[in-house]
Amino acid sequence: MRKYFITGLLILVPLAITFWVLHAIISTMDQSLLLLPEQWRPEAVFGFRVPGLGAVLTVLIIFVTGLLTRNFVGNYVVKAWEGLLNRIPIVNSIYSSVKQVSDTLFSSSGNAFRKAVLIEYPRQGSWSIGFLTGVPGGDVVNHLQGDYVSVYVPTTPNPTSGFFLMVPKKDAIELDMSVDAALKYIVSMGVVAPEHLPTDKK
Template sequence: MRKCFLTGLLVLVPLAITAWVLNIIIGTLDQSLLFVPERWQPRTLVGFDIPGFGAILTILIVFVVGLLANNLIGNYVLRLWEKLLHRIPVVSSLYGSVKQVSDTLFSSSGNAFRKAVLIPYPHANSYTIGFLTGAPGGDVKNHLVGDYVSVYVPTTPNPTSGFFLMMARENVVELDMTVDAALKYIVSMGVVAPE
């Protein structure tokens, strides 16, 4: 009985957590309907709420904005909008920082999270997996003697928080592992080992 119960848990727990996370995401995206006029909302048009309609609407809006921003007129409007945002004192620093990080993370030409690496951390006799993010820049590189690289070390099980380290290149071992496999390994706390 115990074995059957544990097997049932192993099957149902990941399924339940996945359904729970998707429910939170879709519920959050459905909140975007609050910005849609009342007469255009599903409750008014068909008489009841449609779960996931806000998620579909959000995805559609993101796609249309991307489509418009990729043509000449949309690109011009986008540049004007950004110039306007850069003139507003508090908004300019916040928007500029978020834009720079998102451009780095989501750009196909960027170098964020391009390679999984093995580094000695938090001390010389223990190791962890990190991600190569580039090389130190600005005034920082003037104070580092030798060849250094920038490494992001995510925390487990939440890889969105972590540590940014600048390490000597000789202490960083590039792994023959995809970024996805390394993230699964980190999030699973080492349980799901890459092949």
């Protein structure tokens, strides 16, 4: 009975969590329907709520926004809007910080979270997997001797929290492992191990 119960848990728990996460995401995205006039909402048109329609609308808004801002006029409007936000106290610091992080993470030209590395942390003889986020900047550079890299070491099993470290470049071992595989390895607490790749003995 115990084995059957555990087997059932192993099958149903991942499915339940997956559906719960999808439901939370879709429910949140469905809030975009509030942007529509009341007479255009599914309840008024069809007489009932259509789950997922807000998610489609959200994706469409994101796509259209990206399409419009790629041309000269759209780019000018975005710069004017950003200039206005930068003149508002408190708002400018929040917006600029969030924009810098989002540009680094989502830009195709950015280097954040492009490589998984192995570093000796939190003590000598113990190793952790981290992700390269760039190089130190500002006044920090004046106090570091040699080449350093910035590394984010996520916690397990919640990778949204972690530690930001600046380590010597020679001490960060680049792994022949995708970021997705490294995240799965961390979130699963080492249970879901990535495929073993043979290394050159030399």
